[in-house]
Structure formats: C-alpha cells, structure tokens
Amino acid sequence: MDGPDAKGLIFLVTSVLYKNECNILSQDEYVSPDGQFFMRTEFVAPQELDPEKVLKDLRENILSTAINLRINPKKKKDIVVLCTKEHHCLSDLLIRYNFDELDANILAVVSNYNVLQPLVSKFGIPFHYVSHEHKTREQHEEAILRTLEIYQPEYVVLAKYMRILSPEFVANYANKIVNIHHSFLPAFIGANPYRQAYERGVKIIGATAHFVNNHLDEGPIIAQNIKDVDHKYTYLDMARDGKEVEKSVLTQALKLVFNDRVFIYGNRTVIL
Amino acid sequence: MDGPDAKGLIFLVTSVLYKNECNILSQDEYVSPDGQFFMRTEFVAPQELDPEKVLKDLRENILSTAINLRINPKKKKDIVVLCTKEHHCLSDLLIRYNFDELDANILAVVSNYNVLQPLVSKFGIPFHYVSHEHKTREQHEEAILRTLEIYQPEYVVLAKYMRILSPEFVANYANKIVNIHHSFLPAFIGANPYRQAYERGVKIIGATAHFVNNHLDEGPIIAQNIKDVDHKYTYLDMARDGKEVEKSVLTQALKLVFNDRVFIYGNRTVIL
Amino acid sequence: MDGPDAKGLIFLVTSVLYKNECNILSQDEYVSPDGQFFMRTEFVAPQELDPEKVLKDLRENILSTAINLRINPKKKKDIVVLCTKEHHCLSDLLIRYNFDELDANILAVVSNYNVLQPLVSKFGIPFHYVSHEHKTREQHEEAILRTLEIYQPEYVVLAKYMRILSPEFVANYANKIVNIHHSFLPAFIGANPYRQAYERGVKIIGATAHFVNNHLDEGPIIAQNIKDVDHKYTYLDMARDGKEVEKSVLTQALKLVFNDRVFIYGNRTVIL
Amino acid sequence: MDGPDAKGLIFLVTSVLYKNECNILSQDEYVSPDGQFFMRTEFVAPQELDPEKVLKDLRENILSTAINLRINPKKKKDIVVLCTKEHHCLSDLLIRYNFDELDANILAVVSNYNVLQPLVSKFGIPFHYVSHEHKTREQHEEAILRTLEIYQPEYVVLAKYMRILSPEFVANYANKIVNIHHSFLPAFIGANPYRQAYERGVKIIGATAHFVNNHLDEGPIIAQNIKDVDHKYTYLDMARDGKEVEKSVLTQALKLVFNDRVFIYGNRTVIL
Structure with missing residues (x-):
C-alpha cells in the first residue's frame, strides 16, 4: 500500500489481518520526507480466505481513498x-x-x-x-x-x-x-x-x-x-x-x- | 521487545501505541527460524506521557511473560x-x-x-x-x-x-x-x-x-x-x-x- | 621467471629482449621479504624469432641456475x-x-x-x-x-x-x-x-x-x-x-x- | 619519467641504474593507447651518489628530449x-x-x-x-x-x-x-x-x-x-x-x- 501518511495506518492494517487470521511474515514501511506512506506486508492467509475479502476489509477500515491497496499472490x-x-x-x-x-x-x-x-x-x-x-x-x-x-x-x-x-x-x-x-x-x-x-x-x-x-x-x-x-x-x-x-x-x-x-x-x- | 513469537504481537503493540497517541516513526521486526520474535519500534510520544504508563499497557496486552519489553528514551x-x-x-x-x-x-x-x-x-x-x-x-x-x-x-x-x-x-x-x-x-x-x-x-x-x-x-x-x-x-x-x-x-x-x-x-x- | 633475487636481473632480461628486437608490452616484478624474485614480462617478438633462442640467450646471461625461466606463447x-x-x-x-x-x-x-x-x-x-x-x-x-x-x-x-x-x-x-x-x-x-x-x-x-x-x-x-x-x-x-x-x-x-x-x-x- | 614511447626505454634506464650501482626496489611502467610512455622506478642509490649524476647519465642515454626525467628523493x-x-x-x-x-x-x-x-x-x-x-x-x-x-x-x-x-x-x-x-x-x-x-x-x-x-x-x-x-x-x-x-x-x-x-x-x- 502507498498514499498520504496518516495516524494509525499500521495499526489498521495489522488489525484487519489479525481478524482475518492472517499471519504476518514480514512488514516494512517507510514515510517519505514529504509525507508519503509506503508499506509492504508479507503474510500467510488461511487457505479458504479470498484476497478480495481482505482488500474489502482494508478499504472499509482505511477511509482515505488516496491510499492505494494491492494484494499480490506469490507467483512468478x-x-x-x-x-x-x-x-x-x-x-x-x-x-x-x-x-x-x-x-x-x-x-x-x-x-x-x-x-x-x-x-x-x-x-x-x-x-x-x-x-x-x-x-x-x-x-x-x-x-x-x-x-x-x-x-x-x-x-x-x-x-x-x-x-x-x-x-x-x-x-x-x-x-x-x-x-x-x-x-x-x-x-x-x-x-x-x-x-x-x-x-x-x-x-x-x-x-x-x-x-x-x-x-x-x-x-x-x-x-x-x-x-x-x-x-x-x-x-x-x-x-x-x-x-x-x-x-x-x-x-x-x-x-x-x-x-x-x-x-x-x-x-x-x-x-x- | 523480544521473546517467543505469537500471533498478533505487532497488532497488540501498535494498538497500545495508537491508543496512547504515539506516532510510529519506524518499526522493524524479525522472527528467527527457531521462533524468536524481535521488534524495534521508534515512536514519538505526547510530551506528557509517562513511558511507564506505556510499558504497563503493553504488559497488560501482551500476556506472555516470556516477552521482554524495554522503552529507551533517545539519549546519548x-x-x-x-x-x-x-x-x-x-x-x-x-x-x-x-x-x-x-x-x-x-x-x-x-x-x-x-x-x-x-x-x-x-x-x-x-x-x-x-x-x-x-x-x-x-x-x-x-x-x-x-x-x-x-x-x-x-x-x-x-x-x-x-x-x-x-x-x-x-x-x-x-x-x-x-x-x-x-x-x-x-x-x-x-x-x-x-x-x-x-x-x-x-x-x-x-x-x-x-x-x-x-x-x-x-x-x-x-x-x-x-x-x-x-x-x-x-x-x-x-x-x-x-x-x-x-x-x-x-x-x-x-x-x-x-x-x-x-x-x-x-x-x-x-x-x- | 622466478628465483633468488640478484642485482641486475631486470637489466639482464630487458637487454636480452632488446637485442632480440622484442617489444615489451608490460613488465611486473616482485621481490618477497625473504628475497625471492618474480618477474612477468609480456612482449611481442619478431615473427621469425624462435622462443627457444630467447630462452637460450636469457640462460646465458642469467648465470644463476636457481632462476626458473619460462616463455609461454599467448594461447588458450x-x-x-x-x-x-x-x-x-x-x-x-x-x-x-x-x-x-x-x-x-x-x-x-x-x-x-x-x-x-x-x-x-x-x-x-x-x-x-x-x-x-x-x-x-x-x-x-x-x-x-x-x-x-x-x-x-x-x-x-x-x-x-x-x-x-x-x-x-x-x-x-x-x-x-x-x-x-x-x-x-x-x-x-x-x-x-x-x-x-x-x-x-x-x-x-x-x-x-x-x-x-x-x-x-x-x-x-x-x-x-x-x-x-x-x-x-x-x-x-x-x-x-x-x-x-x-x-x-x-x-x-x-x-x-x-x-x-x-x-x-x-x-x-x-x-x- | 614520461614522454613518447620508444623502443628500449626500460632497458636504457635499467642499464644506467645498473652501472651506477643502484638497486631497483620496484618498477612500473605504462604505455597509453596513443603512445605515451610512463615509468616510475624506485631504487636505492649508493650513499655517495649524486642524483644529478644519474639524471645526467639518463639524459645522455635517452636521446629524445621529449622525455621528462625526474628524480625525487624520498621525503615528506x-x-x-x-x-x-x-x-x-x-x-x-x-x-x-x-x-x-x-x-x-x-x-x-x-x-x-x-x-x-x-x-x-x-x-x-x-x-x-x-x-x-x-x-x-x-x-x-x-x-x-x-x-x-x-x-x-x-x-x-x-x-x-x-x-x-x-x-x-x-x-x-x-x-x-x-x-x-x-x-x-x-x-x-x-x-x-x-x-x-x-x-x-x-x-x-x-x-x-x-x-x-x-x-x-x-x-x-x-x-x-x-x-x-x-x-x-x-x-x-x-x-x-x-x-x-x-x-x-x-x-x-x-x-x-x-x-x-x-x-x-x-x-x-x-x-x-
């Protein structure tokens, strides 16, 4: 995800993942001097979980529409x-x-x-x-x-x-x-x-x-x-x-x- | 903090910091192959906030007593x-x-x-x-x-x-x-x-x-x-x-x- | 060439090459702390020159038999x-x-x-x-x-x-x-x-x-x-x-x- | 020394040094693609030898006046x-x-x-x-x-x-x-x-x-x-x-x- 920085972004993402029983393997974030927030979270989801469901939950919690959210499955x-x-x-x-x-x-x-x-x-x-x-x-x-x-x-x-x-x-x-x-x-x-x-x-x-x-x-x-x-x-x-x-x-x-x-x-x- | 890995540790820490109105500047974590969790969070706290209060809140949320928690003020x-x-x-x-x-x-x-x-x-x-x-x-x-x-x-x-x-x-x-x-x-x-x-x-x-x-x-x-x-x-x-x-x-x-x-x-x- | 160091080795080699109309492209030498001399000279010889002739001339000028001399043609x-x-x-x-x-x-x-x-x-x-x-x-x-x-x-x-x-x-x-x-x-x-x-x-x-x-x-x-x-x-x-x-x-x-x-x-x- | 490349320069220098009983410690030379010759020779001279004498001998042997010759004593x-x-x-x-x-x-x-x-x-x-x-x-x-x-x-x-x-x-x-x-x-x-x-x-x-x-x-x-x-x-x-x-x-x-x-x-x- 990336977009304008806002308080609680890490908390919001980790709480959505937590509720969806996703296990975070690694997470890195960066905020640029001019206030752009970047975060990459690598997680393992329960097998039956639809990535679209997680994206929807994230979207509902992160109200700012300026934030880009993407879920990329691990594939070549x-x-x-x-x-x-x-x-x-x-x-x-x-x-x-x-x-x-x-x-x-x-x-x-x-x-x-x-x-x-x-x-x-x-x-x-x-x-x-x-x-x-x-x-x-x-x-x-x-x-x-x-x-x-x-x-x-x-x-x-x-x-x-x-x-x-x-x-x-x-x-x-x-x-x-x-x-x-x-x-x-x-x-x-x-x-x-x-x-x-x-x-x-x-x-x-x-x-x-x-x-x-x-x-x-x-x-x-x-x-x-x-x-x-x-x-x-x-x-x-x-x-x-x-x-x-x-x-x-x-x-x-x-x-x-x-x-x-x-x-x-x-x-x-x-x-x- | 460091100790045995457990689900939701990142979420718990970020939620405590969020509630205490601390702004996370950077956060890095690592889990060793044998399951030890390490995390370093750099944050700015409201001036009036007592670090002991944050430590107490963290301790109440992170139930495992095997987890070491430390707050180091930025000083030489x-x-x-x-x-x-x-x-x-x-x-x-x-x-x-x-x-x-x-x-x-x-x-x-x-x-x-x-x-x-x-x-x-x-x-x-x-x-x-x-x-x-x-x-x-x-x-x-x-x-x-x-x-x-x-x-x-x-x-x-x-x-x-x-x-x-x-x-x-x-x-x-x-x-x-x-x-x-x-x-x-x-x-x-x-x-x-x-x-x-x-x-x-x-x-x-x-x-x-x-x-x-x-x-x-x-x-x-x-x-x-x-x-x-x-x-x-x-x-x-x-x-x-x-x-x-x-x-x-x-x-x-x-x-x-x-x-x-x-x-x-x-x-x-x-x-x- | 390599062997025990002696005065004039560089001079002797370059003079033999000079007399045989060989053009030195590069030359590097090293003397170890315990007095072993090493030299590698890259040169272009006249087409008709037999490397054995050069080796023989070198051998006649460098009297020490402890010095190893080799001429390697440039080849794979x-x-x-x-x-x-x-x-x-x-x-x-x-x-x-x-x-x-x-x-x-x-x-x-x-x-x-x-x-x-x-x-x-x-x-x-x-x-x-x-x-x-x-x-x-x-x-x-x-x-x-x-x-x-x-x-x-x-x-x-x-x-x-x-x-x-x-x-x-x-x-x-x-x-x-x-x-x-x-x-x-x-x-x-x-x-x-x-x-x-x-x-x-x-x-x-x-x-x-x-x-x-x-x-x-x-x-x-x-x-x-x-x-x-x-x-x-x-x-x-x-x-x-x-x-x-x-x-x-x-x-x-x-x-x-x-x-x-x-x-x-x-x-x-x-x-x- | 540096100047236009010519056949035998290494030989001439080493022969002058040899005759003056100077012991070469190290010597490096380089010829640029456009034919400029550079050589640095580090040598120990007999204590009584005047550097000017060596320079004079070098000058007499190296006839090209386009060649720059310098002798720098080892000093701070x-x-x-x-x-x-x-x-x-x-x-x-x-x-x-x-x-x-x-x-x-x-x-x-x-x-x-x-x-x-x-x-x-x-x-x-x-x-x-x-x-x-x-x-x-x-x-x-x-x-x-x-x-x-x-x-x-x-x-x-x-x-x-x-x-x-x-x-x-x-x-x-x-x-x-x-x-x-x-x-x-x-x-x-x-x-x-x-x-x-x-x-x-x-x-x-x-x-x-x-x-x-x-x-x-x-x-x-x-x-x-x-x-x-x-x-x-x-x-x-x-x-x-x-x-x-x-x-x-x-x-x-x-x-x-x-x-x-x-x-x-x-x-x-x-x-x-």
Whole structure:
C-alpha cells in the first residue's frame, strides 16, 4: 500500500489481518520526507480466505481513498526479454530460468538482430527476430508491440536492447519496462558511456537498472553497482568488465521487481 | 521487545501505541527460524506521557511473560574507552565526540600505558593510566574495575585494548563491552592475526566488532568489514591498512549499539 | 621467471629482449621479504624469432641456475571441468566458452552425477558421468584419472566438485587443479561452511579460489571475494547468495591462471 | 619519467641504474593507447651518489628530449591545508600528521571561517583566518596567496574548502592543488551534490579527489570511492555518510600524490 501518511495506518492494517487470521511474515514501511506512506506486508492467509475479502476489509477500515491497496499472490511474473547483439545479460537470465532460479517465466525473446537466436534456441524459448531495417521507428516499434501482445507479459526486460524507445511505445507498458544502462547514472547519459568514462579518466565504472519512462536514461533507479578501474583500462576493457556489473545489477533489480518489492514515487523508487 | 513469537504481537503493540497517541516513526521486526520474535519500534510520544504508563499497557496486552519489553528514551550513552598504545580507534572516537557526532559521552579513557595521554588531554577528557606492571591479572582488572566504577558507564569500548579480559571482569559488564578484533572472525582467532593472515596468503583482510563474552574472540558479532590485499603486502602493511578497516567497523558497530538497534540472541546479533 | 633475487636481473632480461628486437608490452616484478624474485614480462617478438633462442640467450646471461625461466606463447589453455550437482559455476564457464570469452578450451566435463548432463549437452561438450557408487575412493579416482588422460588437460577446474581428492590424485596434476571453496578461507574449513557461518553469526560471507594441494582447503589462494549478510539470512539464503560470489571468484581466478599471471611460492600466490 | 614511447626505454634506464650501482626496489611502467610512455622506478642509490649524476647519465642515454626525467628523493612533502567549516577531512589529516602517519608536513591551515581554529590549535599548527567578507574574490584570493607564500608549500590541499578558485589563483599552483569533491564525478557537478543525488534517487553516492584546473570539478581524477544508500536516506543523511567516503578518498589520493606516484596526462591520471 502507498498514499498520504496518516495516524494509525499500521495499526489498521495489522488489525484487519489479525481478524482475518492472517499471519504476518514480514512488514516494512517507510514515510517519505514529504509525507508519503509506503508499506509492504508479507503474510500467510488461511487457505479458504479470498484476497478480495481482505482488500474489502482494508478499504472499509482505511477511509482515505488516496491510499492505494494491492494484494499480490506469490507467483512468478510473465516476462518478455528484448535484446540486440550482446549476450551477457540474456545468458544470465536464460540460465537462471533454466534452473528455476528466476522469479519469472521467460515467454519469449525479441531482438532486432538474429545473432542470439542460437543461444535462445538452446533453452527452448521462442525467439522473434524483428529487424529494424527498412522500417521507420514507428513501424519497428509497432512490429515489436504486436509481438509482445501475443505474450501479454507483465514486465518487459531490456537486456542490452540498444535502441531508444519512443514515449508512445513506453506508454503501453508504463512502469513495466526495466532497462540496464551501462553507466553509473546520471553520469554518462546517452551513447557510448564507457568511452565517455574513459575520456573523463574516472577510477570507477558502474551500471544502473531502472524503469523506463519518457526521458531516456532518466527513469526511477532500482539498483546500481560499480567496479574499480585504473589508467590501464581502455574503453574496451571498461566495456568488457562493465558487462559483469551490468548483469549482476540487472539480476539484482529484477529479483526486487518480480517479488513486488519496488514502489515508484515520482522519479524515485522505494524498496521494501 | 523480544521473546517467543505469537500471533498478533505487532497488532497488540501498535494498538497500545495508537491508543496512547504515539506516532510510529519506524518499526522493524524479525522472527528467527527457531521462533524468536524481535521488534524495534521508534515512536514519538505526547510530551506528557509517562513511558511507564506505556510499558504497563503493553504488559497488560501482551500476556506472555516470556516477552521482554524495554522503552529507551533517545539519549546519548555514557561510555568509558579502554585502549593500549594504538591511537587510531581512539582518535576517531575523540574527534567524533569533540564535534558532537558520537551518540555517546566519553566519560574517561583508561589505558595500561600512558602513550595516548597527550592525545586524550587535547580533548579535555580524564585519562587513567592503570599499568599492569607488577600486578597479577586479578589485581590489574580490579584496579580497572575500580576506575570504571567512578564513572558508571553504560558501555565499555575496547578501542584496541590488547589484554585479554577474564570472565570475572566481563561478568561485571555483561553484553556491555564492545571490542574491535583485527581479523575477519572466526579466521585468525588469537594473537597476531595479521601475521597469521600473511602466512596463509589471503587476498582479503578484515576486522570484526563484537560483544565480549567469556570466550575470547567468540562473542556475538555486530559488524565486519574487509579490504583487498595482494602479495605485495607484508604483515606490517596489512596491519597499517587494517587499521582503517578497524576504525570504520568500530564506528559502525557503536552507532548501532548506542542507538539501541542491536539485540543479542545466543551468539548472534539481530540488528533492527 | 622466478628465483633468488640478484642485482641486475631486470637489466639482464630487458637487454636480452632488446637485442632480440622484442617489444615489451608490460613488465611486473616482485621481490618477497625473504628475497625471492618474480618477474612477468609480456612482449611481442619478431615473427621469425624462435622462443627457444630467447630462452637460450636469457640462460646465458642469467648465470644463476636457481632462476626458473619460462616463455609461454599467448594461447588458450586446454581444461577439463569436474562438477557434482550444482550448476552455477559450470554454467558460467560454459556460457563464456560458448561466446569465446574464456581463455580456455573446455575439452570435457566430468561429474559423479548425471544431473548436469542436459546442460552440458546444450553446448556440444563431452560429458562423462563417472559415478562414485559401488566404488572405493581409489577406484573412483582411478576412473576419473583415466577419463582425464583422454584429454590431457593443462588445468583441471573443480567447479563445485563436492568430493575430497586424495593426495595421490592431486599429485598427477600438481599446481594444475583450481578449486572454488564456499567460504572465506581459512574461516570455515571443511563441510557445510554456510551452516558454520550461520551458526557463528557472521555479517559477511565469502568464497575462495585456490590451487589444490595435499591438505584439504589449504592450497595457495588465488582470489577471494565477499558479500554482506545480516541476521535475516538463513544458511540456505547464504548458500543461495554465496553462489554468486563463488562463480565470480572462480571466473576471476581462472582469468589470472589462464593468462599465466599466477606464481606459486610456498603456500602463497604472487600475481603479476 | 614520461614522454613518447620508444623502443628500449626500460632497458636504457635499467642499464644506467645498473652501472651506477643502484638497486631497483620496484618498477612500473605504462604505455597509453596513443603512445605515451610512463615509468616510475624506485631504487636505492649508493650513499655517495649524486642524483644529478644519474639524471645526467639518463639524459645522455635517452636521446629524445621529449622525455621528462625526474628524480625525487624520498621525503615528506610540505603542504598547506585550506578548509571552510566542515572538520572531517581536516581532522583526519591532523590526526595522521600528529602520529607521523601522513607523508607530509602540515605547515599551516588557512580558512575563510574561524570555526576550526580550536581544533587546529590543539595540534600546534598555525591557523590563518582569512575571511572573504567585505572583499572581492580577487582581494580574497590575493590574501590567501600572500599567506601561502609565507609557507612555500609543495602542495595545497582543499579539505572541503567551499569556495571556487579562479583560474588565476590555480595558475600559481598548477597541478599542485588537490581537492575533494562530494560526488561521484562527473555526476552532480557544481553546488549541493548530495541534494542533486537525492533528487535523482540514486542508490550509490560517492566522492572524488582530483587535481584542480581551470574548469570547476573537471580536473584529473586521482581517486574515487562510493557508498550504498537507499530510499530512507534524506540528503542530509547522504551528506553525513558521504563525509566518511570523502575523508577516506582524500587520504587515499594524498598518499599517492605525496609518494610521487601520480602522473598527469591531459585530463587523466596515471598511477604507478
């Protein structure tokens, strides 16, 4: 739940759960400096209990209509992965999925190149090659959207998908597209961040997983991580070692997202 | 509060606080795999409210007598620091205390050498030189205890105090003595951990802040941190760079302890 | 090269290379506190130059016969991977090998279980299932040795191979077996390190890649890394998150080994 | 030494040192992708040897006049520290200096406020209060320059000196001024970086030590480090925890600079 803070919110929620014989496993809450309340409660309900009944009880007790309430059953999310030519993030997702270690079902992989088809086919997952050649941006995005519609994914993961998505495309999956950017945002926004990092002579490189919104590389950040570099690194060395950071940050961010632990508030994330 | 888990504990606490018009700032709880419940609630009470009244209400609602309840007002802890010859942890505490950045009052510094007296005197804090020479261990500990009794500290901080304390001494300040050990415990228990680390050829060194109990270097761990090393490090280099880790780990642990965030459960700590 | 330190060694080597028109790309040396000299020089030789000629010139100039000299051409190492049931380290090696990002050729995978056969077969690499059932340790190791002999690997990688190897087995591949141990050695030697770590209440877990020698978990350490944990981690959580550390440490260590950057000196490694 | 790469440079240097009976302790070199050669050789010379003689010999052997050659005797650098109101970086320098752990002599502290005078006076170091009030920037910088001239420092350390220095001021100490900036440059250039970081919702904050050149926050980076943060951090929390990073990064950078390990090349540093 999230919404404007008010006295007694924790008490009200825990009392409704108590009366419904739900056992709280963990509960975290946060109040932002400007008074927004966020709470995530993980509970086990009696088998016969209808989640809608709990939601109704909560709604009746929490009178403020500005409070958003959601009950998410514990289940894997359905996702589609978009990629271009680099394999490292996709490989990581495929291996985890193969061994049932990803909290998601990969329904399909979509790419504007067919380079990674052999990899994807090893894991028995549909691969859609949607080339951008001889297409306008609108036409290409339209083609991708049609492919996504087949699968109705709950989340779209950009695993090094190297094309910029238009606001119109993003609007179809608002707050449902997770991207991995190969820099420590907001440093080195835009193209060729490792080359920019090399030119600036930084001693640390990084990667950022974030939700995609209308403004390129400016969506709410979910996770970031870094790696030390030194003067011996060319920008190609940075790109090579950066891949390790990219895939670990994406994995970390997706684990949070797929477990319903990420709240979006303005351009920030609250992770409970 | 901590004790055996039971249904509705969160609800009961929040309802008592709600009725007493206390505003919860943050609340964290944890249930151990073997069913021990821990909860720390930070709240603002109406000015006229007697904490004893809240404790009484909580006690009446939480019937299990196995549950420990404590209300700690937000205030600085009174401490005495024990040290030997190395200054780095003590310096860090003195500087923070001088600028009101330590959540504690340093009432006095006690040492078995007078090496650090000039440093301590710069900050206007009493320094007690209690030499161990020509004394049995019992006599020396007795002398230190008498010095501590003058100040009645809530916590005793061993800031690189290089002598082993007897179980009899420790019993006087059960769960109230915090030590910094210069290894990544439980590796390299005992004397000369950096030399042991060098001999073993490790690639990482560390430091551990822990409560002191009867068994040397085996008390509940509060915080640990590490630093990469390589073959070029002699054990003296490790000792030099290890000091940076030691002081940062001790600072981190004391911040948790002085803010009443550390629960001891068997030989483990729960930090809420 | 490595051996007892002597005046002018760097000068002698660089002068031989200079006369042979070799261009030094990088050079690193180290002298241990007890006077052992280590140097690794990376150079480009004229195409027609025979490495044996350079070795002979070096030998003639460096009179001390206690100095070991080696010239390794830049090429991928041939390896065989041993594993049991856990896939994470093996998966990582297979994916890197598949995309030509591993400085080695995986000739075969050998396992005492057939659990990972489906994974290995995706990548078209021979998988040998050598069960230990109904065999004595000697018989089982004999069977594995026979399998290894088919491939004549330069290195054997234990990618979570969960059986202890006898000194007799190890002697066949002295300083050629790399293991990944799931603890921050020397803490938690032996079985079930994550359970040991949980029991001790540590705040950091780790993994160690090391060469295997006669003493279990006591060979020269190549690389170590760690991950913060807290009281909420069960030992199963530690094991799960520890896998990420294990695979990254093994990858890091193998990169060093396969690029001939690791010198073994007693029970320590010098990495140049 | 540094300059355009040429064949045999290592050989020439080591041969000159060999002939002069100098014993090389360590030697590191680097060649940039665009062909600039950097080498740092640490050696012990016979007591009677004049460094000028070695320089002359080197100059005679290395014919290229584009190669810069320097011989720095191992000695502490003379420095002056500039600060404003925050104590943390200055405290750290003073404590290290007090215990002879800083590779520099702090000749004086200069500040545009008198807030830190009591601290500095504890350590018996001259404190110059040079207020900027009722002065133009030129007048203020002029006053500071006059103070610096008294001490003739080899390096000027900006330990959280919160005023921008003009290019004219900087020109007096080209490549001799080290600053600590409270962000992970180039992210959050300019004022209030922690507030900027908070607004952007980053999950990591950092600090950067760099040489000061004409362009604010854009000089060659010497060292950077970071700290994880989360949504619970206000920008004041970031500023508080960031101080720990700032002082450790500044300490790390100064150690490199004071030991003559930092080469400046364009807007980058090479650290040998």
